[in-house]
Amino acid sequence: MTYTKIVVPSEGQRITVREGKLNVPDNPILLWIEGDGIGPDIMTASKRIWDAAVAAVYGGQRKISWMEIYAGEKAAGLFGGDYFPAESLNAIREFQVGIKGPLTTPIGGGFRSLNVTLRIDLDLYACVRPVKWFPGVPSPLRRPDQVDVVIYRENTEDVYAGVEYKAGSPEAMKVERFLKDEMGAKFFANSGIGIKPISEFGSKRLVRKAFVYALEHGRRSVTFMHKGNIQKYTEGAFMQWGYEVARQEYGDVTITEQQLWDEFGGVQPAGKLLVKDRIADIMFQQMLLRPSEYDVIATPNLNGDYLSDAVAAEVGGVGIAPGANIGDTMAIFEATHGTAPKYANQDKVNPGSLLLSGVMMLDYIGWGEAARAVEAAFTRTVADKIVTYDFARQMEGAHEARTSEFATAVIARL
Numbered sequence: 429m430t431y432t433k434i435v436v437p438s439e440g441q442r443i444t445v446r447e448g449k450l451n452v453p454d455n456p457i458l459l460w461i462e463g464d465g466i467g468p469d470i471m472t473a474s475k476r477i478w479d480a481a482v483a484a485v486y487g488g489q490r491k492i493s494w495m496e497i498y499a500g501e502k503a504a505g506l507f508g509g510d511y512f513p514a515e516s517l518n519a520i521r522e523f524q525v526g527i528k529g530p531l532t533t534p535i536g537g538g539f540r541s542l543n544v545t546l547r548i549d550l551d552l553y554a555c556v557r558p559v560k561w562f563p564g565v566p567s568p569l570r571r572p573d574q575v576d577v578v579i580y581r582e583n584t585e586d587v588y589a590g591v592e593y594k595a596g597s598p599e600a601m602k603v604e605r606f607l608k609d610e611m612g613a614k615f616f617a618n619s620g621i622g623i624k625p626i627s628e629f630g631s632k633r634l635v636r637k638a639f640v641y642a643l644e645h646g647r648r649s650v651t652f653m654h655k656g657n658i659q660k661y662t663e664g665a666f667m668q669w670g671y672e673v674a675r676q677e678y679g680d681v682t683i684t685e686q687q688l689w690d691e692f693g694g695v696q697p698a699g700k701l702l703v704k705d706r707i708a709d710i711m712f713q714q715m716l717l718r719p720s721e722y723d724v725i726a727t728p729n730l731n732g733d734y735l736s737d738a739v740a741a742e743v744g745g746v747g748i749a750p751g752a753n754i755g756d757t758m759a760i761f762e763a764t765h766g767t768a769p770k771y772a773n774q775d776k777v778n779p780g781s782l783l784l785s786g787v788m789m790l791d792y793i794g795w796g797e798a799a800r801a802v803e804a805a806f807t808r809t810v811a812d813k814i815v816t817y818d819f820a821r822q823m824e825g826a827h828e829a830r831t832s833e834f835a836t837a838v839i840a841r842l
């Protein structure tokens with residue numbers, strides 16, 4: 429592949445894919461998108477920490493070769509107004525793994541959200557959001573230490589499929605006529621109409637990813653969160669397809685709640701993953717009141733969107749919640765907050781969300797030792813009460829650090 433603005437680093441090697449598995453060299457080329465607004469501040473700080481951790485852990489044996497690709501305002505400046513140039517998408521297809529800062533979606537007609545473009549065009553169908561508490565991080569819960577979940581949110585269908593018609597438009601009226609005249613549906617005239625497609629294929633591949641993660645990481649349960657009591661053929665079907673995957677593909681290593689009580693007296697046997705489901709509304713309540721009962725959660729797109737931010741708020745908020753969009757092999761890790769433009773270039777905000785997304789990326793490429801080192805140093809820094817403004821305003825006796833100072837403090841604790 430040839431690129432016009434992107435420069436492929438000469439010293440690094442490509443990550444390759446063989447039989448659906450990543451083959452990661454010791455000097456892999458990893459992609460980075462700087463991001464808009466606070467993006468440059470948090471990306472600079474985080475890259476310093478990841479590089480220092482890799483150097484400290486592998487003593488020069490391994491090294492990341494960073495390759496910048498462009499999206500958002502920086503891309504628009506370089507590519508004549510194009511916010512997501514084709515060569516950036518091509519680079520992701522070629523190099524497989526990367527990390528991005530937050531991106532502005534320009535307001536006004538004709539612009540598709542850059543995040544939606546990424547997810548749909550590259551078929552990054554699993555949005556993965558691990559949420560756990562780090563000691564010292566301010567939380568509204570009495571026992572935030574009980575929160576340790578990984579949310580697998582379906583990323584490509586549901587109401588995000590973009591099948592939506594404005595009230596009164598010819599399209600909406602045509603759909604309305606069809607639904608009323610031919611299908612016998614009843615609803616108010618001149619409604620806006622949205623369609624919610626949820627497929628067996630899309631649901632099963634997402635649920636499969638959640639099972640693989642849960643089994644590889646020794647997790648105790650996978651919960652399907654759904655609204656199947658009302659939306660039987662979409663959310664309810666998601667749950668049923670989930671149980672089908674459990675039974676047909678992981679039957680020897682999973683048990684249902686029914687089996688737990690009928691066959692094991694309520695005591696989960698070693699080596700068996702518990703599969704359960706919860707209706708979305710009670711899930712929100714239980715994640716506040718009994719978070720320790722949940723572990724890996726698989727859910728359709730909209731539920732996952734709401735739940736992941738709500739649960740993140742239990743343990744420190746968007747400033748430290750990491751995330752990833754993962755397909756069959758390609759993956760883009762990302763800060764889950766936006767560009768916070770009022771803080772742009774002030775060296776002020778929390779780099780935690782992007783930093784911990786990088787921890788996920790290091791795990792993804794199999795560099796778990798470096799990932800644990802970053803996580804441990806981050807934990808120690810916060811425990812020492814060296815934090816950015818967002819935590820400092822909620823903590824007594826905190827030392828408020830700039831973004832770059834926070835990074836220096838983390839590196840000192842590697």
Ligand code: NAP
Nearest residue numbers: 530531532533747763764765766767768769777778779818
């Ligand atoms: P936002 O950028 O996430 O900022 C909302 C507030 O969250 C900030 O004012 C700040 O709160 C807090 N915050 C965000 N990041 C933080 C950090 N790293 N450290 C500490 N606090 C942080 O949301 P927004 O203002 O609604 O959106 C701004 C732009 O970002 C929009 O153009 C939107 O489209 C875009 N966006 C992009 C993504 C993405 O690329 N993934 C996601 C969401 C939004 P305080 O003011 O209380 O300090």
